[in-house]
Amino acid sequence: MYTKNFLKILFVLVLGSVLMGCQTVSTSPAENGRLSVAATTSIVADVVQQIGGDSINVHQVIPNGTDPHSFSPTPRDLSQISGVKVVFVNGAGLEETLLKVLKNTVPDATLIEVSQNNPLIEGHEHPHGDEAGMGETHTTEGEEGHPLDPHTWTDPNNVMQWVDIIVTELSRLDPAHQQMYQKNGEAYKNQLKEADGWIQEQVAQIPAENRKLVTDHLAWGYFAKRYGFEQIGAIIPGFSTLAEPSAQEIAALEEQIRSQNIRAIFVGNQSNPALAKRIAEDTGAKVVPLYVGTLSDSDGPAATYLAYLRYNVNAIVDALK
Ligand SMILES: [Zn+2]
Structure with a gap:
């Protein structure tokens, strides 16, 4: 009796690890009865996973960190998603390098832009690369040719709109689990709403005159708009990291940091750390790391989107209060 149960448990454990192993290597669109989908960034992948729960496998295309x-996939990255019917993408011009490749290599997959209903912030100028005639624009453009801010997730209210899009799409592909997707989506939206309230409480600790952000690139527009911050400037003065600042732009930023008494430069892990350090040394501001376009690894402090919000808000409040 004992042995029989023991063997049963062992069998379940072995089967479980085999199934878990399949999540990362298999390309079948319906693995173990689960719906298989792809998502570009770790943030989009996490939100899709929260809604899909145990009924889906999410293949994350852009690795954490x-x-x-600028991410460009290898043939192996692409072979992992060759069978999927849907790829959830942030959109709004974020995955500028990847999307060009995806549209050609997985032509049968539907690309769903989760930011499609978010009201996008429009910039006033082209990134300087365009002014210099250096080829293609760096971000999706608004109607008058102005670049658009793709960092929609920095306001959880935008992510609430993502949830509806993801629930609809998963339900279309897998109607048998529609109720569960809807239930998970509602529960997750409640968590996002709670996070929004928590962020408002936290930023209230920052004196109004200190609610100024200097960052590595202009990535915090939606956060700034929602929670009453002003984006003073950025080391790369654009919505994308695919540019280099000129010496004049760095000098102008340093002047603003000094004249406006800016205490901190918030940088993502993809930015140029030497340049941020130099600007900090020149101005007396300190460099504060944030997670921007990516979550941390699973054992890090920003392993989910909700943890990402908590980590970043705590870092911003600590630096500016
Ligand atoms: Zn960015």
Whole structure:
């Protein structure tokens, strides 16, 4: 009796690890009865996973810690998603390098832009690379040719709109689990709403005159708009990391940091750390690391989107309060 149960448990354990192993290597669109989908960034992948739960496998295309603006997939990255019917992408011009490749290599997959209903922030100028005639634009453009801010997830209210899009798409592909997707989506939206309230409480600790952000690139526009911050400037003065600042732009930023008493430069892990350090040394501001376009690894402090919000808000409040 004992042995029989023991063997049963062992069998389940072995089967479980085999199934878990399949999540990362198999290309079948329906693995173990689960719906198989792909997502570009770790942030999009996490939100899709929260809604899909045990009924889906999510293949994350851009590895954690990698810059989503510049990421270009290897043939192996692409072979892992060759069978999927849907790829959830951030959109709004974020995955500028990846999307060009995806549209050609997985032509049968539907690309769903989770940011499609978010009201996008429009920039006033082209990134300087375009002014110099250096070829293609760096971000999706608004109607008048102005670049658009793709970092929609920095406001959880935008991610609430993602949830509806993801629930609809998963339900279309896998109607048998529609109720579960809807239930998970509602529960997750409640968590996002709670996070929004928590962020408002936290930023209230920062005196109004200190609610100024200097960052590695202009990635915090939606956060700034929602929670009453001003984006003073950025080391790369654009919505993308695919540019280099000129000496004049760095000098102008340093002047602003000094004249506006800016205490901190918030940088993502994809930025140029030497340049941020130099600006900090020149101005007396300190460099504060944030997670920007990516979550941390699973054992890090920003392993989920909700943990990412907590980590970043705590870092911003500690630096500016
Ligand atoms: Zn960015």
